[in-house]
Every structure is written in C-alpha cells, then in structure tokens.
Amino acid sequence: MITKTSLRRRQKKQSARPLKNAINKIVENDLIRRVSYEEYREKVRDVYDGPQGALLATASLLSGHMALGDRLLRERKFDLRGAKQILDVGSGAGQIAKHLLKYADEDAHLTCFDLSFEMLRRARNRLKSDAPRHLVADLTRLPFANESFDCITCGYVLEHLPEARSGLAELARVMRPGAKMLLLATEDSFSGAWTSRLWCCRTYNRQELYNTCQDLGLVWNKELWFSRMHKIFRAGGICVELVKA
Numbered sequence: 357m358i359t360k361t362s363l364r365r366r367q368k369k370q371s372a373r374p375l376k377n378a379i380n381k382i383v384e385n386d387l388i389r390r391v392s393y394e395e396y397r398e399k400v401r402d403v404y405d406g407p408q409g410a411l412l413a414t415a416s417l418l419s420g421h422m423a424l425g426d427r428l429l430r431e432r433k434f435d436l437r438g439a440k441q442i443l444d445v446g447s448g449a450g451q452i453a454k455h456l457l458k459y460a461d462e463d464a465h466l467t468c469f470d471l472s473f474e475m476l477r478r479a480r481n482r483l484k485s486d487a488p489r490h491l492v493a494d495l496t497r498l499p500f501a502n503e504s505f506d507c508i509t510c511g512y513v514l515e516h517l518p519e520a521r522s523g524l525a526e527l528a529r530v531m532r533p534g535a536k537m538l539l540l541a542t543e544d545s546f547s548g549a550w551t552s553r554l555w556c557c558r559t560y561n562r563q564e565l566y567n568t569c570q571d572l573g574l575v576w577n578k579e580l581w582f583s584r585m586h587k588i589f590r591a592g593g594i595c596v597e598l599v600k601a
C-alpha cells in the first residue's frame with residue numbers, strides 16, 4: 357500500500373521547484389476553471405465528437421499508448437482475473453476496452469460508457485464485438501445501482517472534471533467493497549500541462565488526488581508504471597490501482 361509519507365516526500369521535492377510549478381500552471385488549459393461544468397462538458401463533447409476525437413483512435417496507436425496499456429494488463433500489473441462485472445469509464449475509442457476483452461475472464465461482463473456518442477461508435481468499430489454494453493453517460497451522474505461492479509478502469513477521464521471528488525464519489529458508490537480500479541490521470545507536470553492544452557482538460561497533483569481518494573475510502577494499493585523507464589523518470593502521469601475499503 358502507498359503511504360502518505362512516501363508521497364509527501366516526493367511532494368516536498370516538487371514544491372521546492374516553484375518556478376517550474378508556476379510555468380506549468382501558465383501552460384495548463386484553464387477553460388475548466390473559467391466556465392460552468394455544463395458549458396465545459398458541452399465543449400468536451402464537441403472536442404471528442406469532432407475530428408480531434410477521430411484522431412485519438414489513431415494517435416493512441418502511434419503514441420504507443422495502446423501497447424503500453426496492453427502491457428499493464430498482459431503482465432498482470434493490474435490483474436483482471438476473478439472480476440465479473442467490469443466498468444470502463446470514458447471508453448473513448450475503446451483503447452482500454454480492447455485490452456479488457458482480451459485479458460478478462462471469459463464469463464466477465466463489460467460495460468463501457470462515454471459522454472460522447474461518437475466516441476462510443478468509434479469504440480464499437482474498434483472492438484468488433486457485441487459483448488460489451490455501450491452507453492452514453494456522464495461520470496458525475498452514473499446510471500448504475502450501488503455496488504454493481506467489482507472492477508473499474510478509468511483512463512484519462514477524471515481530468516475532464518473541475519474536481520476529482522464528484523467523479524470518484526460516483527465510482528466509489530458503484531464499486532463493491534474490495535473492488536479495484538485502474539486509474540490513469542494527467543499529472544501536474546510540464547508534459548501534463550501540454551497534454552491539458554491539447555485535450556482541453558486539467559491536470560492533477562498526485563498528493564491531492566491521493567487525499568481525495570482516501571476521504572472516499574479508495575485506498576491507493578499500488579502505483580503502477582508502464583515500463584522501467586517510466587518508473588525511473590517518473591513519466592507517464594498518475595497510474596494507480598485503487599481498492600474500495
């Protein structure tokens with residue numbers, strides 16, 4: 357389990373770089389802080405419905421995102437075995453769902469949802485499978501009963517909310533006790549700030565995200581890294597396995 361102390365040590369190092377942090381803040385997209393959530397959500401839907409969303413399907417292949425994600429599940433860094441009800445949050449073009457279909461138990465049920473209908477259509481094209489249930493939904497208002505899932509994957513969606521709590525509280529609600537979640541999020545680093553420009557999102561501070569999860573009973577079980585190089589250079593953003601207490 358990740359302790360507060362180890363994270364705090366790292367955080368201390370980061371806050372000792374005020375100039376870098378200030379530059380990151382300037383670079384970061386701030387639309388999410390300037391308009392209401394409803395206005396922002398419309399903008400996000402437009403971005404992903406449109407050509408940029410179409411590009412994401414190809415971009416994730418070119419950037420190595422697909423291969424790296426595959427590795428997380430193939431090498432069982434995030435172990436899907438035993439999970440029967442799996443929820444993929446903000447499925448996009450089906451990048452994570454593709455791996456879930458490949459590595460989950462044969463009798464597992466997969467539900468994929470996204471804010472953008474167009475992204476779900478792209479996901480269906482990519483997955484070429486009738487197995488997953490696809491639906492349009494907003495992470496802050498999930499149409500699922502309490503404790504319906506024993507496994508959740510949430511890749512790069514939380515950064516499309518003004519604050520993490522509203523989304524994480526919904527996810528905690530639909531998770532069974534002991535259920536686990538693979539959470540990927542854009543970090544408040546220099547590359548994270550540029551990513552936020554490209555995808556019109558915000559970034560998260562690792563320590564703050566950890567604290568919010570703790571408050572909601574979502575325990576950071578282990579930090580994950582796509583590869584050894586990512587671990588050495590602390591690259592690739594926030595990638596963590598959470599367990600609902």
Ligand SMILES: C[S@@+](CC[C@H](N)C(=O)[O-])C[C@H]1O[C@@H](n2cnc3c(N)ncnc32)[C@H](O)[C@@H]1O
Nearest residue numbers: 404446448451470471472475494495511512516
């Ligand atoms: C960067 S893509 C991530 C795709 C995939 N999960 C992955 O890891 O590659 C972000 C996706 O989240 C969706 N999204 C953004 N805000 C959302 C919300 N409030 N509820 C549900 N989906 C949302 C977007 O439409 C988009 O398809």
